[in-house]
Amino acid sequence: MKLDASTYAGVAQRAECLVTSEEMEAALDRMAEALTTRLAGKDPLVLCVMTGAAIVTGLLLPRLDFQLRLDYIHATRYRGETRGGDIFWRHRPSEAIRGEHVLILDDILDEGITLDHVARACREDGAASVQTAVLVEKIRPHRCEVDVVGVKVADRYLYGYGLDYKGYFRNVPGVYAVADEDV
Numbered sequence: 795m796k797l798d799a800s801t802y803a804g805v806a807q808r809a810e811c812l813v814t815s816e817e818m819e820a821a822l823d824r825m826a827e828a829l830t831t832r833l834a835g836k837d838p839l840v841l842c843v844m845t846g847a848a849i850v851t852g853l854l855l856p857r858l859d860f861q862l863r864l865d866y867i868h869a870t871r872y873r874g875e876t877r878g879g880d881i882f883w884r885h886r887p888s889e890a891i892r893g894e895h896v897l898i899l900d901d902i903l904d905e906g907i908t909l910d911h912v913a914r915a916c917r918e919d920g921a922a923s924v925q926t927a928v929l930v931e932k933i934r935p936h937r938c939e940v941d942v943v944g945v946k947v948a949d950r951y952l953y954g955y956g957l958d959y960k961g962y963f964r965n966v967p968g969v970y971a972v973a974d975e976d977v
């Protein structure tokens with residue numbers, strides 16, 4: 795769904811910045827360090843969970859100075875809404891996963907349902923090992939744990955650094971909480 799320019803501007807004006815771009819860049823540096831410790835020398839297959847993880851993937855991979863490969867996996871359950879529904883698979887690269895040390899990279903752990911499904915799918919598809927990393931973890935109970943986290947943020951509806959509000963704001967250089975009236 796398209797947002798008209800005045801609605802877009804209103805959402806942006808009412809939103810609250812929770813994490814600045816400087817803080818996010820520092821978090822990416824810390825994630826890179828933790829992932830290097832876990833995965834350097836294992837020739838991992840990094841799986842970008844489309845679409846939101848495209849930004850964290852692009853920012854993180856140049857910080858990883860070791861042998862790796864990149865592929866993508868696409869499971870979605872929000873599809874432009876601010877509440878999640880059933881998992882919908884768009885791309886599951888089962889053959890590519892078999893025997894690999896997989897790193898699943900996503901933008902956010904919210905309820906944890908998406909990451910739980912994706913990690914299970916990788917194990918079912920014969921991954922040698924599965925590790926997970928997210929740029930943002932919401933402070934709330936989750937369906938699954940994650941190995942490496944960038945920042946922990948309040949349980950509000952968020953946008954920026956890959957996180958979308960109705961398909962928009964993924965390109966915003968900071969993490970913002972949408973005002974209650976806009977959720």
Ligand SMILES: O=P(O)(O)OC[C@H]1O[C@H](OP(=O)(O)OP(=O)(O)O)[C@H](O)[C@@H]1O
Pocket residue numbers: 843844845846847869870871872873874878900901902903904905906907908909958
């Ligand atoms: O922990 P959960 O409650 O399952 O939510 C997290 C998932 O929600 C978002 O995906 P979405 O379905 O919105 O697709 P997108 O990546 O295209 O935004 C996000 O990218 C995570 O994959």
Ligand code: HPA
Pocket residue numbers: 872902904950951952953957958959
């Ligand atoms: O707070 C959120 N913002 C954007 N996308 C999301 N997917 C799960 N939670 C969120």
